[in-house]
Amino acid sequence: MMKKSRIAVIGGGVAGATAALYLGQLGLDVTLFEKEKSLISGPPFCHLHAGGNLYREISDAQCVTLLKQSVDFLRYYPFIVDYRPTVIAIPVEDHGTPDALLPRLKLLVGEYEKLIEADPKNKVLGENEAYYRLYSREQMESLRQKPVVPIPTNSDEWMIPVARYIDLDKVQFPLIMVQEYGLNLFRMASGAILALETLQNVDLKLETIVSNIQEDCRSGAWEIIYIQNDRAVHEHFDYLINAAGFRSGKIDDLIGVECKRMVEFKAAYISRWESCCDSLWPEVIFHGERGTPRGMGQFTPYPDGYFQLHGMTKDITLYEDGLVANTAFSCQPHLKQDFLEKIERSWRPEETKQRTQSAIRHLSQFIPEFSEAKVGSKPLFGAQQIPGDDPTLRVAEVSFPAPRYARCEIVKVSSALDMADAIAKDLVKLGYLPPSAQHRRDHHAISTLKKSEIASYAEEIAEARQYPASLSKRTNPK
Ligand SMILES: Cc1cc2nc3c(=O)[nH]c(=O)nc-3n(C[C@H](O)[C@H](O)[C@H](O)COP(=O)(O)OP(=O)(O)OC[C@H]3O[C@@H](n4cnc5c(N)ncnc54)[C@H](O)[C@@H]3O)c2cc1C
DSSP states (O other), X not given: OOOOOEEEEEOOSHHHHHHHHHHHHTTOEEEEEOSSSSSSOSSOOOBOOSSOTTOTTSOHXXXXXXXXXXXXXXXXXXXXXXXXXXXEEOBTTSSOOGGGGHHHHHHHHHHHHHHHHHOGGGOOSSOGGGSEEEEOHHHHHHHHXXXXXXXXXXXXXXXXXXXXXXXXXXXXXXXXXEOOOEEOHHHHHHHHHHHHHTOTTEEEEOXXXXXXXXXXXXXXXXXXXXXXXXXXXXXXXXXXXXXXXXXXXXXHHHHTOOOXXXXXXXXXXXXXXXXXXXXXXXXXXXXXXXXXXXXXXXXEEOGGGEEEEEEOSTTTTOOTXXXXXXXXXXXSOOOOHHHHHHHHTOOOHHHHHHXXXXXXXXXXXXXXXXXXXXXXXXXXXXEEEEESSOTTOOOOOEEEEETTEEEEOOSSGGGHHHHHHHHHHHHXXXXXXXXXGTTOOOOHHHHTOOHHXXXXXXXXXXXXXXXXXXXXXXXXXX
């Protein structure tokens, strides 16, 4: 007989929503607390890091883990994936070379092959030998002459708009096309809410803030005090999952555990390039050194001429003093008031305009005609947590700093399933789940969702958050 348990999850971002879905689908009694009106309202995401190819500075081991976690994530949440490839370009002025990236790409092909051998259902990024492809200048010149294909079906067709629009004198060859796809956060919000609502054993408490936590000395249970409809309510739980994102430190402080972490505020900008759209675009990455004026540029397509832009410079995505660490007195790093204002209230319109225009200029160094793009909407932004003291860390999941307490600190969304596996393992150890539940990754509630329902609710969520409905759609209708 399993012990009866009540699980509390604080925070409904990707970490908390995944924990609630995973454990709820295993039949556990779960309550998910989220202070906002809908789920997945924290920092944005647009890229499935299936191999970590955006980051030259991270270890091969992190890239291999990102590949495996991304395959798992894609299998669990296929409805949020935008099936379009990514092109990696090394600018002529950059210190690196495309050749330096090749050993890692070969390693990733081998690792992907092993994943497919272990389970043929892992073949979600296409054939392993087609995981990446190289394009010489001659091939790009030749593709430049070809007519665009409205819905590309092979690598060459995806490459045509890149060949036509980027300044081939500004990048080194070969260009690399890799099977790293897009992710849609509004579709994630939609699907997670719809799936959780079908589970009788999950209590989804939106617009509910956890304000205090105490450990009941007699029973050992967690007493959670939360505010719902302006009323303070007390409830007891057996197990606590802290998935409060960049506010995780506040929960740690309430519990009284030790920690070492950073939080970082960053933003991506939404532009509209109306005259571009005779074809779908892949995502395009222009490598560069983080924090310098030549920081990496990321050009992410959405339908209807919208492009999301990152520029890893201090006047685009990064901010002076945007990265802060916790102190000896508190687990919660203190972000400057200006960042909290942006997260909790709004952006100044002039800052949106100025930073979006800087982002457009940054990308139009390489895509000259993109300089005609305009501001498309307010930015996508937020603060994310990074455990430890290495700001380049890209793979992190969960730790257990106290009994019956899991602290989730994912850096990339694809780590959420390894995180949930580790929590399930802890629950098995405590006798709350049978050993057979480990690694089960049941997704019956997700798999019954209707595509049309996910799409229309995602559109509603985007509009309620004052973003164009186009941002809730995939570029590739596949
Ligand atoms: C600009 C930018 C771009 C990014 N791009 C990518 C990308 O392309 N791919 C990728 O994989 N990752 C990306 N990331 C990282 C990714 O966004 C984060 O890793 C991820 O969203 C973290 O999810 P989370 O669930 O841990 O936290 P969050 O999404 O922050 O969720 C925490 C939730 O807890 C709630 N909460 C907090 N305290 C309480 C409380 N007391 N009571 C109730 N609710 C509470 C909050 O409202 C919030 O909804 C990006 C991050 C940024 C900043």
